[in-house]
Structures are given as structure tokens and as C-alpha cells.
Amino acid sequence: MSEVExxxxxxxxxxxxxxxxxxxxxxxxxxxxxxxxxxxxxxxRKVDESTVKDSFEDILKPMWGKAEEEGLDEEDxxxxxxxxxxVEG
Numbered sequence: 001m002s003e004v005e006x007x008x009x010x011x012x013x014x015x016x017x018x019x020x021x022x023x024x025x026x027x028x029x030x031x032x033x034x035x036x037x038x039x040x041x042x043x044x045r046k047v048d049e050s051t052v053k054d055s056f057e058d059i060l061k062p063m064w065g066k067a068e069e070e071g072l073d074e075e076d077x078x079x080x081x082x083x084x085x086x087v088e089g
Contacts, residue, residue, distance in 0.1 A: 017044075036060075 007015045017027060025046055027033070036043045067077060 003018075003021055005018045005021070007018070009015055022028070027046060032047050034043075034045045034047050036045070067073075072080075
């Protein structure tokens with residue numbers, strides 16, 4: 001079931017997931033969510049800690065393929081992350 005609801009980002013950068021959606025998705029305190037951004041989109045995916053590596057890999061597979069097409073390796077990706085965060089290293 002798809003739902004669309006508006007949420008507002010707090011001054012601390014937090015959002016609240018609507019209660020009915022939390023109940024439906026069984027998202028309780030301590031539930032881990034994977035956050036992925038692409039363009040103007042942010043994807044939240046509920047993950048089970050015991051399978052978080054598998055879930056993370058499933059989500060990143062298309063991105064790894066694109067990076068490979070562009071000739072980027074893991075070191076390039078790390079440099080880009082540091083650059084986007086304004087961190088030297």
C-alpha cells in the first residue's frame with residue numbers, strides 16, 4: 001500500500017514518520033533504516049540488523065554498476081564522499 005504524507009524537517013534535521021506508517025511497517029524505537037539519496041529523492045528502507053549487509057548491497061548494486069561504467073573504484077568513491085562532506089583526507 002502506498003501512502004503520501006507531508007513531513008517537516010526540524011531544526012535538528014529530524015523528521016517524524018507518521019504513526020500509521022510506523023505501525024504498518026512495524027517500525028519501532030531502535031529499528032534500523034537505511035538512508036539512500038539520489039537526486040532529489042531520499043529512500044528509507046527498513047533493514048534487519050542480521051541482514052543489513054545484504055540489504056545495503058541490494059540497494060547499492062545499481063550504483064556500483066554505474067560507478068564501474070564511469071571507471072570509478074572504491075578509492076575514487078571515498079575521495080568523492082570526503083569532498084562532498086568538506087573533509088580532507
